[in-house]
Amino acid sequence: MIRPNMYYNELKDSYLFYNIAQKTKAYTEQHPGTELLRMGIGDVSLPLCDAVIKALYEAVQDQASKTTFHGYMPECGAPFLREAIAKYYEKRAVHLSPEEIFVSSGASDELGDILDLFDRSNASLVIEPAYPAYVDANVMAGRKILHLASGEENSFLPEPTEEIEADILYICSPNNPTGAVFSRSQLQAWVDFANQKGAVILFDAAYEAFIEDESLPHSIYELKGAKTCAIEICSLSKTAGFTGTRLGYTVIPKALKRAGMNLNDMWVRNRTTKTNGVSYIIQKGGAAVFTEEGQKQIHENIRIYKENAKVLMKALDQLGIWYCGGKNAPYIWMKCPEGMGSWEFFDYLLHEIQVVGTPGEGFGSCGENYFRFSTFGAPEDTKEASERLVKLLSR
Template sequence: MVKPNMYYNELKDSYLFYNIAQKTRTYVENHPGVKLLRMGIGDVSLPLCDAVIKALHEAVDDQASKSSFHGYMPECGAPFLREAIVKYYAKRGISLSAEEIFVSSGASDELGDILDLFDRSNQVLVIEPAYPAYVDANVMAGRKIMYLVSGEENEFLPEPNEKTEADIIYICSPNNPTGAVFSRSQLQAWVNYANKRGSIILFDAAYEAFIEDEILPHSIFELDGAETCAIEICSFSKTAGFTGTRLGYTIIPKALKRNGMNMNEMWVRNRTTKTNGVSYIIQKGGAAVFSEEGQKQIHENIQIYKKNAKVLMQALDQLGIWYCGGKNAPYIWMKCPRGMKSWEFFDYLLQEIQVVGTPGEGFGACGEGYFRFSTFSSPEDTKEAAKRIVKLLS
């Protein structure tokens, strides 16, 4: 008889965003005609920019002609997209080769798939609050998970604990859910820790395009020594609105080796075995993101989301409520008022003012008592939500 993966029994009964969807669905069914202001899920609301749409159309036309038709793409990514990414990083003074970049179907997929590189015996360190998939992917794989708690006292940016024996370290900066961003010195401390221990950092850079403070690092490869201890996983979803189109990329330096094994070469072997590559059409759209026109247009969209963040931050400032994030990230992490618990505050906002956010408890135990707002809604809905929140909590 087949034995299933019994580690699935150790997963929580349901996923955070599934619970939110169930609660909101029930509310809508019981209150027909009521419009909810959805500030919870991190899905974008603006369409793909013109430069990307033009490239997608051109790529579709290419597929209609025998002379320009493309079948299977290179498993690790089309040269034209890999080279575009190399040039993008070079503008920040980061030298990469195209062979160190792997095109993927999205950061979420890659954060789970990348675990194929590591033995089950490796211990994983997750900084809480954390994106739930970090935990669930490792639970499914049967790995031991350690949690490093963060809080207001360190602005949700903890330092490495030298006593902790972590092999795989998840770092997300700008962070989901807190919106906090590691400074250069703070991130350097993690790089130094990983190199000293022989650990590997999985650096989630999905929100780097939202950083506006010039002194903050966008990539872990801006730090000395990162090429021997880090893998960077990036996304087009929030940067360029590809949530429904699905595209990302992963950077694995050729200098990253452990126990005589080269991680870059291992990932080449993995991808050429397990994938047939991302479609030509989507990769052409992705390459347009890095064009001069594409960069201008996506940053115009990002500015709209950042204005949404300012509206929400002004509301919380007016109320005197503690929060972090917003300025350099598309998320605002606030302390629940009046000593409310996370799900209690969720229900309160839903029932009283029809505003939907994300309970902090869903991101780990130390998220209890906090709440996340996404800034990806429309400007109109964001302004209305802020107005309702101020009126309710004043």
């Protein structure tokens, strides 16, 4: 008799964004014709930039001719894209070989798949509040999870301590959901800790393009010793609007070894066994992101999202509400007013001003009295939501 993966029984009843969808669906059914201002889920609202669209069209045309047609792509990524990404890192004085870069269908996929590299006995450390998939992927794998709490007292940027006994360390900077960003010294402390303990950092750098303070690290490999303890997982979803086209990349340095095994070699074997690679068309579009024109255009879109952040931050400043994020990240993490719980505040905004955000409790117990706003919405919606927020909370 077949035995299913019983660890699924240990998952929470439903996923955070599913709960939000159900609540908003119920509201709109009860209030037909009402338009909601959605500031919750982190999907982008601007289209792919012209450089990417042009590359996608050209790639489609390539598939129409026998001489330029591409079938299966290399499982670890097309050389032209791996080389383009390596040159992108060179601009920050991070030297990687193309063979250390693996093209993926997105960071979310990789954050789950990468656990194949580690024995089930390895414990994972998740800094809370945290992206829910970190926890769920480890629960599904039957792995022990340690939760490291963070809060206003450390600006949601905790330091490692000797008491931590974990093998896999999740770090997201700029952080989702808090928008907090580790400084060089703070991140160096985690790198040193991982090397000392023999742990491996899974560094989620999906939002690095939103950092405008150049004193802050974009890549963990800007820190001394990171190549012997860290895997970096990146995405073009928020950087370049690839949420609907799906493309990302993972960096595993050849210097990263544990118990006599080379994790780069292991991932090559994993990818060549479990995937057939990302399509030629999508990889050509991705390569356009790393051209001079592509970088210029995606940062024009990012600038619009950053303006949204300024509008929201101005509203919260006017209300005297504590928050972090926004300046170097596409998320704003605010404290719920009047001691409200995060789901209580969600319902309050939905019913009073038809604004949808994300309850902090969905990111772990540390988020109970906090709330996340995404800045990926349309500017006019962000402006309207901010005005409604100020009017409501000024009462």
